[in-house]
Amino acid sequence: MRCGCMGSKRLEMEDGGVNKHWRKAMVRTWFFLLGWLVMGAAVAAPDYVTAWPKQVPVEQPDPVLGDKPYWEHWVYSESFARRFAGTTDGQKFSVEKADPELKGKLHALVLRIYKKNLWAGVNPDYPAQYACEIDVYFDDRIELPLQDQRRAPPRSKPGPIPSYERLIAANETDRKTMRQSKAIEYILRRAPVLFAMPPDGRLHYQGSVDHRQPLMPGLAFLRLVVGFDASGCAVAAPAHPQGADWLSLKGLHPYQPKDLDEKKPLNIPIKGFYDRQYEGLAFDPGPDPESQGLFRIPRSFHDVALQKAALVKMLNWCINQRFSGEQRNAKQRMPDVWREIDRRCSNAEKNGIIDPGYPGKEGLQEYGY
16 A cells, blocks of 8 residues: 555656656747747848749650650850850751740850769768759850869769750851860859849859860850759749849859958858848949849740759658658658658659648758759
């Protein structure tokens, strides 16, 4: 009897202690969530920042690539169309289809998407995901500052055959020069960067490979590797109604320090997400921004890139979730959760419906690229 009473008393005390700690934990959690909601409301981005596409076109049989090993979208200038007839894989250029926004030192942009094991160095058995690259053709008089450090040779070729190797030049001189061109071995002093205009804090630094300057007389080439991360396609973000994405080949942007040392590399983002403190920030690229390697991205490129980026981010999340679930046998332990994941992923694959569920879930960042 005594032992039973003591045990009951101890159990009651322990239970009371547990309940006490549980109540404290719940109070702390409630205050944390309240604070999070208040902060979220205080820094809520305007609608245009979060206006990711809700439904996009899909290809067959692969929803992104169709029946090809890679997918490409070209925008080019009239002079580029006169210089090249198209590509060896069927792309045809014409003066009539040239982008009217490309009249200066930016001659062509190519968005390329393909599939590759982005985590091969960690897990060679990881399923292939979508990766994106942008090829930039620009005036070779725009000199990109280089470091003294040589570029390490890549461990594997980053993607399909470069677009310049598939160009059909109109004259033999250009064809010969392209064949003889060599990649510059030295690393850029600053990483190229995409940023939103008018300035609102959003930017994304890009990796670069295969820098050829010149590629041929008057024309330079740089490939931006923008997809070797979890999202796979940081090539576009929703634009301001009167704004646009800009590309800075020299790494200049509105948020860099005023006491910037031109001799030091600046490869770490200063800011990467929407921040209202930057609204109204004055950024003067000067009378000739293109001579500084600053280019306004044509709207025709941005609109296509935004749709593809939304689909790639969603599908890469699906690939990650499905692989993770198979490894941990999670589908058997949480069948309802996985039925919902499969429903949303199948809807994206078959119908192009982008249903992230909540901000950032599938790499669709509310406040950045």
